[in-house]
Amino acid sequence: MKMLLHELHPAVVHAPLTLLPTATAADLIAVMSGSRAWAQVGRRLWVAGTVSALFSGVAGLAASQEVKLDEPRARDMTFIHGLGNAVISMSAIGVTLWRLRHPPSLGQTLIALMANAAAVYTASLGGKMVYELGVGVNRMPSDDRVGTLKGPPLLSREAPKALLRDGLQGVRWLISRAKSLFAGAQPLAPGAKGFGPAFEATPTPREIAPQAELPISPA
Numbered sequence: 001m002k003m004l005l006h007e008l009h010p011a012v013v014h015a016p017l018t019l020l021p022t023a024t025a026a027d028l029i030a031v032m033s034g035s036r037a038w039a040q041v042g043r044r045l046w047v048a049g050t051v052s053a054l055f056s057g058v059a060g061l062a063a064s065q066e067v068k069l070d071e072p073r074a075r076d077m078t079f080i081h082g083l084g085n086a087v088i089s090m091s092a093i094g095v096t097l098w099r100l101r102h103p104p105s106l107g108q109t110l111i112a113l114m115a116n117a118a119a120v121y122t123a124s125l126g127g128k129m130v131y132e133l134g135v136g137v138n139r140m141p142s143d144d145r146v147g148t149l150k151g152p153p154l155l156s157r158e159a160p161k162a163l164l165r166d167g168l169q170g171v172r173w174l175i176s177r178a179k180s181l182f183a184g185a186q187p188l189a190p191g192a193k194g195f196g197p198a199f200e201a202t203p204t205p206r207e208i209a210p211q212a213e214l215p216i217s218p219a
Contacts, residue, residue: 002153002154002155003153003154003155004066004138004148004150004151004152004153004154005062005063005066005151005152005153005154005159005162005163005166006062006063006066006067006136006148006149006151007063007136007154008059008062008063008154008163009056009059009060009062009063010126010130010136012052012055012056012059013056013059013060013123013126015049015052015056016049016050016052016053016056016092016119017119017123019045019048019049019052020045020046020049020050020053020092020112020115020116020119021116021119022045022049023042023045023046023048023049023112024042024109024112024113024116026038026039026041026042026045027039027042027046027099027104027108027109027112028104028109028113029042030042030103030104031104031105031106031109036103039103039104042099042104043099043100046092046095046096046099047096047100049092049096050089050092050093050095050096053085053088053089053092054089054093057085057086057089058163058167059163059167060081060082060085060170061082061166061167061168061169061170061171061174062151062162062163062164062165062166062167062170063136063151063166063170064078064082064166064170064173064174065149065166065169065170065173066136066148066149066150066151066162066166067135067136067146067147067148067149068135068140068144068145068146068147068148068149069135069146070145070146071133071145071146072189072192073133073189073190073191073192073199074129074133074135074145074146075189076177076188076189076192077125077128077129077133077135077191077192077193077194078129078135079174079177079178079181079188079192080122080125080188080192080193080194081122081125081126081129082170082174083174083178084118084121084122084125085119085122086174087118088115088118088119088122091111091112091115092115095108095111095112095115124194125194128194128199133146134146134147135147136148138150151166
């Protein structure tokens with residue numbers, strides 16, 4: 001069985017989802033106890049968690065170009081998932097840079113707690129994309145609007161080039177979609193936030209039609 005490139009993101013994303021909350025917990029213990037040992041543990045965990053978050057983010061951006069996202073709800077859910085994780089990763093970088101020079105503080109720990117809470121939401125969207133909508137599932141019917149575009153095997157010669165190419169394409173798509181959203185040109189598809197009646201309802205042709213000209217696929 002060959003692991004495909006788009007499957008790299010779900011394989012590595014558990015590292016930052018574990019390391020960053022653990023770093024926050026270590027900092028909280030250090031703040032409450034004044035322990036320098038826990039502060040040092042927290043600093044190291046922040047570095048490891050942030051590096052793993054950046055790698056997972058690149059893999060996720062690449063994966064966004066290697067799966068079928070012709071269904072508007074799935075596409076915009078992927079957008080929210082990616083944009084949210086980008087903001088969380090930037091927050092982790094900021095906290096890590098601060099922690100490299102300073103001991104943990106209550107304010108910094110509270111910011112980290114909020115970032116981790118946001119990560120729980122974006123992670124839940126990732127689960128809904130796969131388990132409820134079928135994004136990236138290899139066994140989805142070939143004519144379905146979600147599934148996978150069958151990227152190269154992870155250990156193939158093509159994989160490193162595809163990772164960089166699709167990662168950059170993913171960044172361009174994320175920025176382009178954000179511009180269209182904030183300009184009011186293309187609002188989020190109903191149910192894209194992952195909760196409420198609009199998420200549970202099956203999209204109708206009327207809901208799909210206005211978005212049909214904006215598929216996302218590799219350049």
